Amino acid sequence: MSVGAGEILALVGPSGSGKTTTLRTIAGLYRPAGGRIVCNGSVWFDSESGIWIPARQRQVGMVLQSYALFPHLTAIENVMESLSGMPADARRAEAAALLSRMHLDGLDDRRPALLSGGQQQRVAVARALARRPELLLLDEPFSAVDRVTRRRLRAELVELRRELPMPVVLVTHDLDDVVRLADRMCVMHEGRILQAGTVQDVMAQPASATVVELLDLVDDMELRT
Amino acid sequence: MDWEALWLTLKLAGLTVLVLIPLAIAVGRWLAVTSFRGKAVTEAALALPLVLPPTVVGFYLLVAFGSGSWFGQTYQSLFGHSLVFTFEGLLVASVIVNIPFAVQPVQRAFEAISPDLRDAAATCGMSWWRMVWRIELPLAWPGILTGVVLTFAHTLGEFGVVLMVGGSIPGETKTVAIAIYDRVQAFDDVAAAKMSALLLAISLVTIALSYLLTQRLGRRYA
Numbered sequence: 001m002s003v004g005a006g007e008i009l010a011l012v013g014p015s016g017s018g019k020t021t022t023l024r025t026i027a028g029l030y031r032p033a034g035g036r037i038v039c040n041g042s043v044w045f046d047s048e049s050g051i052w053i054p055a056r057q058r059q060v061g062m063v064l065q066s067y068a069l070f071p072h073l074t075a076i077e078n079v080m081e082s083l084s085g086m087p088a089d090a091r092r093a094e095a096a097a098l099l100s101r102m103h104l105d106g107l108d109d110r111r112p113a114l115l116s117g118g119q120q121q122r123v124a125v126a127r128a129l130a131r132r133p134e135l136l137l138l139d140e141p142f143s144a145v146d147r148v149t150r151r152r153l154r155a156e157l158v159e160l161r162r163e164l165p166m167p168v169v170l171v172t173h174d175l176d177d178v179v180r181l182a183d184r185m186c187v188m189h190e191g192r193i194l195q196a197g198t199v200q201d202v203m204a205q206p207a208s209a210t211v212v213e214l215l216d217l218v219d220d221m222e223l224r225t
Numbered sequence: 226m227d228w229e230a231l232w233l234t235l236k237l238a239g240l241t242v243l244v245l246i247p248l249a250i251a252v253g254r255w256l257a258v259t260s261f262r263g264k265a266v267t268e269a270a271l272a273l274p275l276v277l278p279p280t281v282v283g284f285y286l287l288v289a290f291g292s293g294s295w296f297g298q299t300y301q302s303l304f305g306h307s308l309v310f311t312f313e314g315l316l317v318a319s320v321i322v323n324i325p326f327a328v329q330p331v332q333r334a335f336e337a338i339s340p341d342l343r344d345a346a347a348t349c350g351m352s353w354w355r356m357v358w359r360i361e362l363p364l365a366w367p368g369i370l371t372g373v374v375l376t377f378a379h380t381l382g383e384f385g386v387v388l389m390v391g392g393s394i395p396g397e398t399k400t401v402a403i404a405i406y407d408r409v410q411a412f413d414d415v416a417a418a419k420m421s422a423l424l425l426a427i428s429l430v431t432i433a434l435s436y437l438l439t440q441r442l443g444r445r446y447a
Contacts, residue, residue: 027347027348028348054347055347056347056348056350061348064341068339068341069345070345070360081351081359082349084350084351128348
């Protein structure tokens, strides 16, 4: 599995297929028995040579499914926690700029409980970007919001991705997200990759009946034949 | 009113909190975030003072502090006197009998913190210390406060263990609870009533304050 700069790779599959575990492994939150993870030339994990870089030292930005905002901190403090190694004033200014970029002007001092689902998701994205990540990981970023908000957030992410230089790995079980956002996709089932390729290729030429079933492409295939 | 006993009781309760709470935070967090073989036995051992009669706890502490045990001998050789019937001995006994009152609320508070928040802290690049200091301790604070209050209030009223380990030496080991018992034995009901009322008032104020603070914190994060 690989993803290039500026590219969005979608991991697709039913619940329990291993999408989130894959994402957690890349982030360094889960250590698998075997494998190898390389990001931008540096090895983060290699079971053969015993290399394991812990999550806090990997330059990743991650948006968890629950957003996992720190409930006792304000929106701006949540973002500031991802910014380290600079004076408090500079951290605050940069966090405010990121919140503004995510269309959250005026909400800096609100705690997460006083933000809507969509606003919470934007704070989580701002917090992930504040880390200046070499890789952005999004775990079902639209699952906790209603349909209207979902559409709006997706449109914002389409806009944002044009400005993002880093690779993005997106976990979703919604094909709409894949079609609108991703360049390439990986269909997963029971911990294995069934098919990987560009979204167009996978959708047009599913490799097996299981992929057809998992992506719910049965109607499309019938129409085509 | 036995002011000396009251001062000694408050000193004992305050020092018990100061010694026990940092230990309870370390042990409570460890129990909350790890699972290991024998965890249930460890938790049961820490909860024992809740169910054991105070005289039984007191008896074992007397044996442990006495010159017949290695602990008692080591203490005597280091400090020149025994722990039995001293304020220091009383403090050690108080810390031990209060372990479940401090550890359990702290452990529950750390257990209530979503593992997602720890994952988020790690992916934000926060060090372990920073995560504990900035995220976990503020969120566990209501539980820690409950541990403080329960330990303080329970120490004020502890009787059996204090009598067994400390006896009733004025200014050294005679707490208000013992002084009340003494006054009742001497048919001095007026003094016993005054001290009982004072202990009741202090306990009530302490617990009311903790409820108030916990509610306020709960509203803040809701």
